[in-house]
Amino acid sequence: MTKLFARFVKDESGATAIEYGLIAALIAIAIIGGAKYVGGEVNAKFNTVGDELKKATPSTGGGTGDTDG
Template identity: 45%
Template sequence: MNPTVSHRSFLAGAGSLLRRFAADDRGATVVEYGLLVALISAAIAGTLLAIGDEMNADFTIISGALRKSE
């Protein structure tokens, strides 16, 4: 068997596979939705961390006011 022919055949097959892979966009939508979910989750976590202490103080005040009214 001629190694040069086998090598060329392999490269042609690999090139064809890469072209098909680059043209296939079925998984792109899933990746995009995954990135959106990650971005939204990070925004929610950041917001909660930023206002968490303030919310805790507000609930403490409300809780104290409710205890006094009993």
């Protein structure tokens, strides 16, 4: 029984698995944060380009630019 308890105390595989899990979680949080930031920047750039294209396109709706009818 004493040998079993001593082996259980010396076993660090569970602690290692927890450490790897924490590292993976931190990496995932960093990736999600970076993707949100980059995604917002890319979205803003596409909106800017889209607005400039709308300004450059001549309207064909009788001069009002309203295409809803």
